[in-house]
Amino acid sequence: MALSERKKRILQAVVRDYIHSAEPVGSRTIARRYSLGLSPATIRNEMADLEESGYLEQPHTSAGRVPSQRGYRFYVDSLMETVALGKDEVAAVEKILKERREKEIEQFIQQISRVLSSITNYTSLVFGPIIRKSAFKQLKVLSLEPGHGLAILITDTGFVKHKSISLPLALEERELERMVAYLNHKFYGLTMDTITSSLLKEVKSDLINNVGLLNETLNLIEDAGRSEDGKLFLGGTTNILNQPEFRDVNKVRSLLTLFEEEALLESLLGSASPTGIEVRIGEENKLEEFKDLSMVVTTYQVVGRNMGTIGILGPIRMEYARVITLVEYLVLRLNSAG
Amino acid sequence: MALSERKKRILQAVVRDYIHSAEPVGSRTIARRYSLGLSPATIRNEMADLEESGYLEQPHTSAGRVPSQRGYRFYVDSLMETVALGKDEVAAVEKILKERREKEIEQFIQQISRVLSSITNYTSLVFGPIIRKSAFKQLKVLSLEPGHGLAILITDTGFVKHKSISLPLALEERELERMVAYLNHKFYGLTMDTITSSLLKEVKSDLINNVGLLNETLNLIEDAGRSEDGKLFLGGTTNILNQPEFRDVNKVRSLLTLFEEEALLESLLGSASPTGIEVRIGEENKLEEFKDLSMVVTTYQVVGRNMGTIGILGPIRMEYARVITLVEYLVLRLNSAG
DNA sequence: AATTAGCACTCTATTCACGAGAGTGCTAAT
DNA sequence: ATTAGCACTCTCGTGAATAGAGTGCTAATT
Numbered sequence: 009m010a011l012s013e014r015k016k017r018i019l020q021a022v023v024r025d026y027i028h029s030a031e032p033v034g035s036r037t038i039a040r041r042y043s044l045g046l047s048p049a050t051i052r053n054e055m056a057d058l059e060e061s062g063y064l065e066q067p068h069t070s071a072g073r074v075p076s077q078r079g080y081r082f083y084v085d086s087l088m089e090t091v092a093l094g095k096d097e098v099a100a101v102e103k104i105l106k107e108r109r110e111k112e113i114e115q116f117i118q119q120i121s122r123v124l125s126s127i128t129n130y131t132s133l134v135f136g137p138i139i140r141k142s143a144f145k146q147l148k149v150l151s152l153e154p155g156h157g158l159a160i161l162i163t164d165t166g167f168v169k170h171k172s173i174s175l176p177l178a179l180e181e182r183e184l185e186r187m188v189a190y191l192n193h194k195f196y197g198l199t200m201d202t203i204t205s206s207l208l209k210e211v212k213s214d215l216i217n218n219v220g221l222l223n224e225t226l227n228l229i230e231d232a233g234r235s236e237d238g239k240l241f242l243g244g245t246t247n248i249l250n251q252p253e254f255r256d257v258n259k260v261r262s263l264l265t266l267f268e269e270e271a272l273l274e275s276l277l278g279s280a281s282p283t284g285i286e287v288r289i290g291e292e293n294k295l296e297e298f299k300d301l302s303m304v305v306t307t308y309q310v311v312g313r314n315m316g317t318i319g320i321l322g323p324i325r326m327e328y329a330r331v332i333t334l335v336e337y338l339v340l341r342l343n344s345a346g
Numbered sequence: 347m348a349l350s351e352r353k354k355r356i357l358q359a360v361v362r363d364y365i366h367s368a369e370p371v372g373s374r375t376i377a378r379r380y381s382l383g384l385s386p387a388t389i390r391n392e393m394a395d396l397e398e399s400g401y402l403e404q405p406h407t408s409a410g411r412v413p414s415q416r417g418y419r420f421y422v423d424s425l426m427e428t429v430a431l432g433k434d435e436v437a438a439v440e441k442i443l444k445e446r447r448e449k450e451i452e453q454f455i456q457q458i459s460r461v462l463s464s465i466t467n468y469t470s471l472v473f474g475p476i477i478r479k480s481a482f483k484q485l486k487v488l489s490l491e492p493g494h495g496l497a498i499l500i501t502d503t504g505f506v507k508h509k510s511i512s513l514p515l516a517l518e519e520r521e522l523e524r525m526v527a528y529l530n531h532k533f534y535g536l537t538m539d540t541i542t543s544s545l546l547k548e549v550k551s552d553l554i555n556n557v558g559l560l561n562e563t564l565n566l567i568e569d570a571g572r573s574e575d576g577k578l579f580l581g582g583t584t585n586i587l588n589q590p591e592f593r594d595v596n597k598v599r600s601l602l603t604l605f606e607e608e609a610l611l612e613s614l615l616g617s618a619s620p621t622g623i624e625v626r627i628g629e630e631n632k633l634e635e636f637k638d639l640s641m642v643v644t645t646y647q648v649v650g651r652n653m654g655t656i657g658i659l660g661p662i663r664m665e666y667a668r669v670i671t672l673v674e675y676l677v678l679r680l681n682s683a684g
Numbered sequence: 685a686a687t688t689a690g691c692a693c694t695c696t697a698t699t700c701a702c703g704a705g706a707g708t709g710c711t712a713a714t
Numbered sequence: 715a716t717t718a719g720c721a722c723t724c725t726c727g728t729g730a731a732t733a734g735a736g737t738g739c740t741a742a743t744t
């Protein structure tokens with residue numbers, strides 16, 4: 009059932025007003041604030057219709073209307089008008105992009121998370137590139153002092169992982185080099201999680217000498233392949249507490265507790281579709297704690313592969329247009345910078 | 347003015363009861379729950395005295411008594427009895443200590459923070475060894491691919507910092523080695539923050555070739571010396587929200603916001619005396635947001651030097667005895683493990 | 685002289701009733 | 715088809731009434 013143009017305008021007005029006021033909006037308010045050329049009574053009738061078709065809700069008989077989830081959904085899909093980014097916002101994004109090369113990748117991602125939350129005033133969840141999905145680029149083994157060394161693993165996405173290992177005292181320099189060269193040859197270009205235990209076993213049987221050293225080094229590689237540490241960066245956790253819907257301490261607690269469970273959040277964000285921006289409104293979220301929140305989720309690329317996920321978490325009455333524009337712009341710039 | 351033995355026992359009872367109930371405790375309660383062999387009336391009289399001398403307070407005329415800050419202070423200084431650690435608690439501490447070598451230092455510290463908060467049910471703040479105060483051990487420069495390399499800095503405390511650098515294409519292997527050897531020779535054993543810019547300048551003028559490469563590498567070292575990132579690990583942030591004194595969302599927010607300001611917290615914890623355990627009760631804390639909280643603070647050592655700080659943050663009515671015992675034990679074990 | 689029983693008193697927290705205010709839904713007029 | 719008008723509904727804040735907890739004081743007891 010399609011909505012009349014007038015109903016759409018009214019719905020739009022209700023959503024907009026509620027997004028800013030967080031108070032149920034009445035017919036009089038709409039008539040005054042939005043010049044629709046209609047009297048409160050007419051608006052009342054239309055709102056009653058909108059309620060019947062499920063786009064609006066009434067907290068109680070004598071209160072104004074509040075958008076329902078369906079109302080928000082319709083707003084996001086059809087009513088929302090794109091907004092332009094402010095100069096400051098663009099500047100903030102460009103600033104961190106410029107500094108990208110100077111930082112380690114994790115710091116860079118943390119920056120992204122901070123900027124997002126400070127611009128939006130919501131909470132940002134950013135997953136960085138997952139080492140598991142990165143490709144083996146190079147392995148180096150340094151001997152630091154007699155008996156001790158450092159194995160260093162470098163991936164194409166810029167990860168540098170290291171692990172201190174013990175080196176047999178009797179080990180010859182050339183022997184070590186030969187071994188490292190062999191490992192590099194064997195693993196080069198493979199994504200870390202495809203370096204399976206069978207491949208590792210094969211390598212081990214090829215290099216039957218130096219088992220101790222080898223084991224420790226291979227552990228580094230194996231860990232990288234298995235590691236769940238698609239590390240999460242949270243930004244502006246406290247922002248969301250400013251929302252009037254968080255007046256209840258229990259809600260605060262359960263949400264904050266959730267924030268400490270990285271694994272859960274990862275599975276949540278991980279399910280983002282690899283193209284475009286996804287808006288999850290209230291109940292559309294899978295997690296109980298998010299049922300009265302909304303999220304704008306998207307993935308971004310590094311080296312042309314889908315590597316990370318960005319999510320902005322806010323109240324259901326979040327400023328969808330602003331958030332979407334911002335995220336869209338950021339991802340565009342991230343991807344293009346390759 | 348010294349307190350009579352009986353007053354001490356009553357004060358002790360009040361503190362203990364309040365620590366567990368968080369409710370003002372009345373004379374009747376004390377008479378019933380603690381077998382002091384006294385009637386409520388007698389206890390009432392004593393409590394009135396204790397109030398007059400500032401050890402107890404009354405929220406309002408017809409409520410029970412609550413320990414004042416002075417009361418807690420006296421309790422901590424003279425009344426508190428040491429408690430034994432539970433088996434589980436010892437086991438949990440030993441477990442992470444055992445896994446120490448397998449982890450990078452930062453992960454290890456995070457573990458400590460987690461264990462502390464889960465045992466105490468309070469919030470733990472743990473500062474790791476500060477790279478700034480660690481000593482230069484070794485510098486390595488790897489050439490990864492034409493034009494690109496990786497500089498690696500290793501400190502005596504187990505930090506491994508790296509930075510990708512660009513290598514001049516024309517650079518000869520031997521030239522690079524010579525330079526790195528020189529830097530190692532120059533810096534070995536110095537704490538990072540004593541590697542001043544004048545020393546760096548000196549090095550630069552000694553090695554007038556390869557300025558670009560040199561600059562990037564020295565940046566790594568300089569950053570390490572200046573870095574404020576005595577990184578903070580927070581554990582159990584939500585624990586503290588379970589305390590009844592955090593029923594107010596504004597309080598929650600201001601505390602959580604504070605938790606995001608690492609620098610502030612560092613300065614706060616940093617001022618811990620380098621010996622023994624310090625208990626800061628309420629107003630004794632410097633930070634406004636901590637005025638109605640208490641902290642148990644201490645420092646721990648790595649390689650025999652004071653390197654990190656541990657703080658447990660809880661309500662003023664925290665279980666001082668339990669927390670102190672736990673922290674004492676942990677630090678003892680940390681220090682002894684060298 | 686110290687302790688205790690008894691009792692009046694104080695203060696809080698909770699419940700209930702009441703009125704103001706906001707907003708609706710319906711009817712009748714435009 | 716729109717709008718003015720009005721009765722109706724529901725929430726929220728205020729104030730009064732009440733129950734409960736705990737004290738402080740006085741007088742009795744040990």
